[in-house]
Amino acid sequence: LSILHFNDVYEITERKKEPVGGAARFASLMKRNIYDITKQTGERPLVVFSGDCLNPSTLSCATQGRHMIEVLDTLEVDVAVFGNHEFDFGVEHAAKCIERMTSTWLLGNVIDKLTQQNLGGGMTKHIIKRNNGLKIGLLGLVEEEWLDTLATVNREDLEFQDYVERGREVAAELRADGADLVIALTHMRWPNDIRLARMVPDIDIILGGHDHEYGVKEIDECLIIKSGSDFRNLSSVDLFIRNDGCVDVKISRYDVTREVEEDPYMLKIVERYTSVLEKSLDHCIGVVNTSLDGRFKMVRSRETNLGNFVADIMASVTRADVVLINSGTFRSDGVHSCGNFRLHDLMTILPINDCVVTIVVTGKQLLEALENGVSLVPKYEGRFPQVSGVTFGFNPGAPPGSRIVRDTLMVQGNPLDPTREYTMATKAYVARGKDGYTCLSKCRILTDPDSGPLLSTVVRNH
Structure with missing residues (x-):
């Protein structure tokens, strides 16, 4: 056979x-x-x-x-x-x-x-x-x-x-x-x-x-x-x-x-399927001065400049305290060279229609979300978090749910307060509790998840 x-x-x-x-x-x-x-x-x-x-x-x-x-x-x-x-x-x-x-x-x-x-x-x-x-x-x-x-x-x-x-x-x-x-x-x-x-x-x-x-x-x-x-x-x-x-x-x-x-x-x-899109996708929407790493083995296991780039743009637009994106968002599985950044590059990286939403989380819920994000490492899972406004370290050898090194967890440069409320910008997909982020599904929503701006549009406008 x-x-x-x-x-x-x-x-x-x-x-x-x-x-x-x-x-x-x-x-x-x-x-x-x-x-x-x-x-x-x-x-x-x-x-x-x-x-x-x-x-x-x-x-x-x-x-x-x-x-x-x-x-x-x-x-x-x-x-x-x-x-x-x-x-x-x-x-x-x-x-x-x-x-x-x-x-x-x-x-x-x-x-x-x-x-x-x-x-x-x-x-x-x-x-x-x-x-x-x-x-x-x-x-x-x-x-x-x-x-x-x-x-x-x-x-x-x-x-x-x-x-x-x-x-x-x-x-x-x-x-x-x-x-x-x-x-x-x-x-x-x-x-x-x-x-x-x-x-x-x-x-x-x-x-x-x-x-x-x-x-x-x-x-x-x-x-x-x-x-x-x-x-x-x-x-x-x-x-x-x-x-x-x-x-x-x-x-x-x-x-x-x-x-x-x-x-x-x-x-x-x-050629039949791509001809209609070719002209619009070849349009240059900006210039990047360094290569952006979107390889799955990188973006699903550690901080990357591509994750930082997109998360920082979301932070700038929403003015949220914290941004959290599941790394399954990034679909190119490749390194994008410096130089002209075309619409095709953007759509290769962010092809899914993801709406940006802002929710209110407690410090405790933020910690739970981050624990979920690193819970399956070393598997290259899409729940791994790319973030802005928050810094943390984690121990992949520790039991899931106890991997975040608490002394390293900072929000806007200050230690995490478990009882304080923070605004978080994320995707509607994550806010609905998908990819294991169930701790976020009951959070108060500040922007409509069904009519918010598409993440790809937010990046393109930037």
């Missing part, structure tokens, strides 16, 4: 830095692999995708991710698992987009209480019978952490089933259905994929997403593969089932560089 795997694709245009990616070059690489494998084995490879395509991206601001229907269908995706960003425009919108795709979408451990169905209409399991008689069982699993990030879904309307317990159940069902090989498509962080591999021996291989760095790990004879992001990487996985039932695996990594030719058909799709 041969499998082609990729995950977490946002921008369909290529970037300047190698590997440049881009849907057109990626499609060329994909088609070449499909052709070569089919010619070599006599059977087409299985194409699978591990979530996140409808958002966030510059184009999604205009299409709400609908352009990805045509893109994924052109890539001939067979099976996929939902990612958290599939729901950025609502559950109903996600379900409609998925219905229009030719691929089968899985999500077997989150129940929508409103419908009593799997969230988004995802299937629990799927079996594919190959021409050689091999039966492949697939299941889709996600982690609980990203349920807190869903801006359009009330967490109370969702029933989460532990991915290990659910994985055991569904994998056993697939084995009972005659599956020779069980593959889990997941959209969760490495530690959770590792736990799944250790705890569910019926799963032969995990093809994951959510993390954006390419990686392969073997845990207790179960392989976990994550294939990068943004059309920059592709994995070819060849599996051989021996007579004793053991599985031999060969993994080939492909990087989408400029040496890969663009596929003409996909290039037309890309």
Whole structure:
């Protein structure tokens, strides 16, 4: 069995830095692999995708991710698992987009209480019978952490089933259905994929997403593969089932560089969707005198100049005592060179329509918010805080909830007063308690979260 795997694709245009990616070059690489494998084995490879395509991206601001229907269908995706960003425009919108795709979408451990169905209409399991008689069982699993990030879904309307317990159940069902090989498509962080591999021996291989760095790990004879992001990487996985039932695996990594030719058909799709936006996005809105670091591994683990830049602008506009932004706000996952700063750069960094709001917090609530922000370090989680008006240190080795070093916590240069009220500028998303910031959901709101200025507009105006 041969499998082609990729995950977490946002921008369909290529970037300047190698590997440049881009849907057109990626499609060329994909088609070449499909052709070569089919010619070599006599059977087409299985194409699978591990979530996140409808958002966030510059184009999604205009299409709400609908352009990805045509893109994924052109890539001939067979099976996929939902990612958290599939729901950025609502559950109903996600379900409609998925219905229009030719691929089968899985999500077997989150129940929508409103419908009593799997969230988004995802299937629990799927079996594919190959021409050689091999039966492949697939299941889709996600982690609980990203349920807190869903801006359009009330967490109370969702029933989460532990991915290990659910994985055991569904994998056993697939084995009972005659599956020779069980593959889990997941959209969760490495530690959770590792736990799944250790705890569910019926799963032969995990093809994951959510993390954006390419990686392969073997845990207790179960392989976990994550294939990068943004059309920059592709994995070819060849599996051989021996007579004793053991599985031999060969993994080939492909990087989408400029040496890969663009596929003409996909290039037309890309040009059609991007031509309308190109002229306006190329407009220079300012000049920056230093590189701005928006790499996920940086902005989701420490103070960065990009985080400071945006947070300080929010402080200037709102005149709040404190600014707190969840680092999942910053979507570019790259370094932005000094020089002309174009509208395209801004929309790459801040593609999501986030409204700026001002709320009133007590010192105690501010401390709770910061504790939440650093609670999952060293995972590169989007809840990590970028701030202005407040300084603090934290110990990542301390228990979650007790990581902030209290003596370092200062607001406007003064020690935090737990009983005092402070004004905080943040995003409506955070103020509603998303990304684990539940301590802020009951705070008094000074500005309307549904009609406040967009964060990208605030930065552009600055």
